[in-house]
Amino acid sequence: MxxxxxxxxxxxxxxxxxxxxxxxxxxxxxxxxxxxxxxxxxxxxxxxxxxxxxxxxxxxxxxxxxxxxxxxxxxxxxxxxxxxxxxxxxxxxxxxxxxxxxxxxxxxxxxxxxxxxxxxxxxxxxxxxxxxxxxxxxxxxxxxxxxxxxxxxxxxxxxxxxxxxxxxxxxxxxxxxxxTVAAMVEQAHEESSGPALEEADVIVAGGRGLGEPEKFTLVEELAKAFGGAVGATRAVVDAGWYPYAHQIGQTGKTVSPKLYVAVGISGAIQHKVGMQSSSVIVSINKDANAPIFEYSDLAVVGDLHEIVPKLTELVRQKRGA
Amino acid sequence: MKIAVCVKQVPEGNKRLDPATKRLDRSGEGVLNPFDANAVEEALRVKERTGEGEVVVLTMGPPQAADALRKALAMGADRAVHVADERAAGSDLVATSRVLAAALAREEPELVLFGQQSADSDGAVLWAAVAERLERPVISQVAELTVERGRVRGKRQTEFGYDLIEAPLPAVIAVSDAVNEPRYPSLKGIMGAKKKPQEELSLADLGVEAESRTTVLELTEPPGRGEPARAETAEQIIAFLEQKRLL
Missing domain, CATH: 3.40.50.620 (HUPs)
Incomplete structure (x- = not known):
């Protein structure tokens, strides 16, 4: 060969x-x-x-x-x-x-x-x-x-x-x-503090369950604590809560990090396609019947507004950051 | 300006692979691939902005693919070309691009548009192969398109941000679904679609063969994850991550 x-x-x-x-x-x-x-x-x-x-x-x-x-x-x-x-x-x-x-x-x-x-x-x-x-x-x-x-x-x-x-x-x-006739006129690359989505070992993604766009900071902080990247569902991108460049799913990016943390994501097929080949999937959702639990390794049923800040704190301590 | 839009009919609702042929079962009702509606819409907008021209929709597929063409005609496309040939069933990228390029070459459009992927096979590669065969420049993942004075300018979304790329016409462009919001066909459009010219072609008409270079060997079950572990607190999540050596 x-x-x-x-x-x-x-x-x-x-x-x-x-x-x-x-x-x-x-x-x-x-x-x-x-x-x-x-x-x-x-x-x-x-x-x-x-x-x-x-x-x-x-x-x-x-x-x-x-x-x-x-x-x-x-x-x-x-x-x-x-x-x-x-x-x-x-x-x-x-x-x-x-x-x-x-x-x-x-x-x-x-x-x-x-x-x-x-x-x-x-x-x-x-x-x-x-x-x-x-x-x-x-x-x-x-x-x-x-x-x-x-x-x-x-x-x-x-x-x-x-x-x-x-x-x-x-x-x-x-x-x-x-x-040679197509020419690059301009490249506008986003300044990001973390790794690109496709390259990240850890991705923390947020969905509608966050409740309001401002709550995306919870997702960002957890991602930062892990040294990872931020993802978003189509629903929140469509709603204008987060830029399209972070969309994971059939019409966004397909990712397979070592760890995928889904925060307030119900798990529509459209999203599942983009992330289900992640090595380990941890999902946090208050609805015990959320479809995302069917393809998660750890199902966390509870209030993300309590769990995520606490988790961020603990991850920071563990990683010494 | 003459604009050609390549579209695909995809099965409606639950899709299945036919265990005998290992191909997608296309026997049921079909719809216009939703991502192709963005390409049809963009073609109509370019035509409307320039005030003249023709939008031709083109497909390769089984007889029921005509439904997808009819939807595009109802949206406002002027004419449809359908390459319908049993011998093209199951074509892979090499074969499909050869047939489509031959059909496009007959039309000599200044602009060829594609949608960003097909909803059934998740293919997102066809346009670059067609552009290669037509020997035209290609810009893909275009979230914003301008066409003026014989040039196209596309804002391409990549993993790293946006690239602005310019090319002379004739060119091949694949638009993303962020490029526009496709219109719904009006009642008048739906009624009028039947009267618009629809041409059916065979491979012999195009003088090409659809010879694939890839093959489907076997269908297997995807690996399952099994029952998830359960947790309720941040501490339990940490314990799980440590056990998995992720911290």
């Missing part, structure tokens, strides 16, 4: 999701390399070695600085051919989804997406994709190579194995005319 993993980066950091996919790929064996495209990214490449990449193909150039998908399709198509790769893996993101789909069309290669796992059965690869609001798992395969896979964000934790620094190999590709 000859695998290439797309290494997405942001703010001079390799993204956790991509490193998770790299770690997973390392566990499957074979020749494993990463690809890094951007400007000023060369220094990041070596780090990928710890997560299993023997080599990283780097295209470090101002012409590919903006995080736009089509130049990256050109880059990957060139690499797949040069390297004779049979497998290309992506950690799910807005950018990676467009790169993966564009590459699938360019190479006429099968793309399975929203995968939560991948296993090798002999020479074959089998992906696992949750379907129909995650009520059924579908095992999916490929009928030709290269095989492309896009994983659900947070599907795998990065695990730094024994590898040292990855060897850096510079490359470039010819850009197609239509790949």
């Amino acid at each position: 000859k695998t290439i993993v797309f290494l997405e980066h942001h703010d001079s950091e390799l993204q956790k999701g991509a490193l998770g996919v790299l770690s997973k790929a390392a566990s499957l064996g074979g020749d494993l390399t990463g690809v890094l495209v951007g400007a000023g990214v060369r220094e990041l490449a070596a780090q990928a070695g710890k997560f299993g990449a023997g080599r990283v193909h780097v295209w470090d150039d101002p012409s590919v600085e903006a995080p736009l998908p089509q130049p990256r399709v050109d880059a990957l198509a060139t690499l797949v051919e040069e390297e004779g790769a049979d497998t290309v893996l992506f950690a799910g993101s807005v950018l990676a989804a467009d790169v993966a789909a564009g590459l699938a069309a360019r190479l006429d290669a099968g793309l399975n997406w929203d995968l939560v796992d991948l296993e090798a059965r002999g020479e074959e690869l089998v992906g696992k994709r949750p379907a129909l609001q995650d009520t059924v798992y579908v095992d999916v395969g490929w009928t030709s190579t290269p095989r492309l896979a896009l994983f659900r964000s947070g599907a795998f934790d990065p695990s730094a194995g024994g590898g040292g620094e990855a060897e850096v190999r510079e490359f470039s590709a010819e850009l197609r005319d239509f790949s």
Whole structure:
């Protein structure tokens, strides 16, 4: 197996999701390399070695600085051919989804997406994709190579194995005319004190049960105590209590942190889809019949206005913050 | 300006996978994929703002997918194209994008619009594949769209905030459901929809094959969480988190 993993980066950091996919790929064996495209990214490449990449193909150039998908399709198509790769893996993101789909069309290669796992059965690869609001798992395969896979964000934790620094190999590709006509005019990135939702180990999310928008501070404080990120349900985003960028669910983000704390969230299907692959789910709700308890690991029936501030205090003490 | 909107019919209500074909059972009533209604709405708004043009809705799917087209026509689209071919059933991304791109190439629209995902298969990747085949620029997850003087400008929402991206027409755009609030078809619109031109095409008409590169092997039960542990106080939550080594 000859695998290439797309290494997405942001703010001079390799993204956790991509490193998770790299770690997973390392566990499957074979020749494993990463690809890094951007400007000023060369220094990041070596780090990928710890997560299993023997080599990283780097295209470090101002012409590919903006995080736009089509130049990256050109880059990957060139690499797949040069390297004779049979497998290309992506950690799910807005950018990676467009790169993966564009590459699938360019190479006429099968793309399975929203995968939560991948296993090798002999020479074959089998992906696992949750379907129909995650009520059924579908095992999916490929009928030709290269095989492309896009994983659900947070599907795998990065695990730094024994590898040292990855060897850096510079490359470039010819850009197609239509790949270069879209241009980044402006990037307005939110200043956030905590980690991005998709990258956070802990997410504390709030719903209607908070009662009023001001009570979102309870959620924010608990998230801060954990060093985590804040999530919100569609209902509270629609009501204008919290920005859309924090929405978790079918029409928002899909997350799978180590710990998901649901505060005053009833657990509509729309929300469940976005968070149910979290490792541990703790739900706090005064209604003992709230559907969210059906897919929680810890069901806390009680008044969130009493429990959450107390919990925040205790978490602060434990974490020494 | 000619605008094409790619739409999909999704099953209404409870969805099931057919154990025999391992495909989604599409035999029941269908509706317009709700996310595609945002794309139809945006197309209508662009047409209304510029005061001229044509909105063509396009789908690939079984005979009942015509219901989704009719809804889009009732909202105000001018014309519908339906690629209906048994041989395209179960198409994956590679096959679907090939067929749609062929149908779009016939229309030569200046703007192609998609919704942000399909409500049945949660697919959110098709537009980039179609743009690649048409060799056009693509902007996805667009929460605000402006079209003027031969250019499109889209505000794309990403994990990190907003990107403002500009591209010349012709272009392919996928809008998010934050872009607008779709209108309801008026009674007049519903009555008029039946009279609007609706064309049906086969793969032979388009001169393409729908050859998939992925396959569904098996359906399995998702892992269950079992009965949750219970707690009532903050102290009990802490004890649970410590036991799970999360603190």
